[in-house]
Amino acid sequence: MEKTLTAASAIPRKNFRMTTPVALPRYLEETYWWAYLHPRAVRLFERQWLVNLILWGNYAKLRDAALREFGSPITGKVLQVACCYGNFSQRLAQRLAPGSRLDVVDVAPVQLENLRKKLNGQPRVFLHRQDSANLAFTDASYDQVVVYFLLHEQPEAVRTRTIEEVLRVVRPGGKVVFIDYHRPHRLNPFRYLMMPVLKWLEPFALGMWHKDITEHLPAAARPAAVEKQTYFGGLYQKVVIIV
Template identity: 25%
Template sequence: MELARFLHGSADTRTGGQTLTHGRAYEAFGTVFFGGRRRRVFTDLARLSGARPGDRALDVGCGTGYLTLHLADAVTPAGSVVGVDPSPDVLAHARRRAHAHAHCTFTDGIAEDLPFPDGAFDIVASSLMVHHLPEDVRAGALAQMHRVLRPGGRLLLADFRPPTHPAARHLVGAVTGPVMEHNPVHLLEPLAREAGFTDLDRGDLHPWIHYVRAVKPVSGR
């Protein structure tokens, strides 16, 4: 199987985007791709999300549930976390991994039509998902994240940051495909701002992650 197709999955007829398949193999690749730093990076992402004990958290495009379980650790003992993804294969893998976490659940859904009521969550997070979405639905996905957050709730977006060196960037493209080679992570912040989020800040986590944090204002849209 071509590695780029493996990483970005098959076409999702509901969105026109990509749906991950082969959850177990994707987990193995993630371990190698982060060069032994994957656990530290996702522990840092859970911390950066602001998730605290008792919070209700949502992981959008949760895939195999790696970030979801880190969020689950952050919101225990009284909180809860839901992972949502359109892929039955990766959701099955995520549920197997989370069997000991009673407060961690997974459900089918797409980012641009989240199956939750307004203001249902204190935290909405998403990692390595936005680049799977067609460009014309990304604003809709951010609008949905804004909708399901309570006023004052916190957003964390994290996605793949291509290398700055042209040769390294080309190598990434050769291995993973053009989506990751040219991933425009600089657009995450304007997407969040246009969706109505405020108090934005951004940063990088070595080796591959760019993140944006934001808040849904207490008053306003």
């Protein structure tokens, strides 16, 4: 059971409910309104070719790298923290085994509604309006968790809380998968191209260049295993933590 279900929905509209509103974080309203909150943003960015272009042609590689971590078919309870543009969630849902389920949380109603439409009646998928830094699920309630290109959009303190929360809700022996930005190698020309771009459009993202995801782990955390792999000359990373 959840501690306090802030909002939940199955994919059909009749079950798509937002009962108790969750406040939008100030950083999201001030920094990312143009990308995630404005209805026109969804119409602009929800294009597979565009999200692939934003990731310099690496969308499919990064998506599939994350999906492989969960196996096929995917069993048990899976949590995706935050909606994302592109077809990641659809591919994740398509791999669910009978009896398994996928929960997706996001703090922005417009993003949840967009995902509901994209999933187009997929069974065993539930949407929840929650803040990633204050999840309403009980401890150890998920077998696997994925955080796909969320951390770089958060201030450092919020990023730390999000990581703490996803570790809290995954069961012992469970897996957490992070896909996000990473500091590129010095000889990678995209290092020098992306630095001003991120500084201008995604001001919290450069924090991912200077502090590893594992440095945000709680002091008491004792993961059974941590694996890290980088892509595209180090610009992107996959970090897998076995709790």
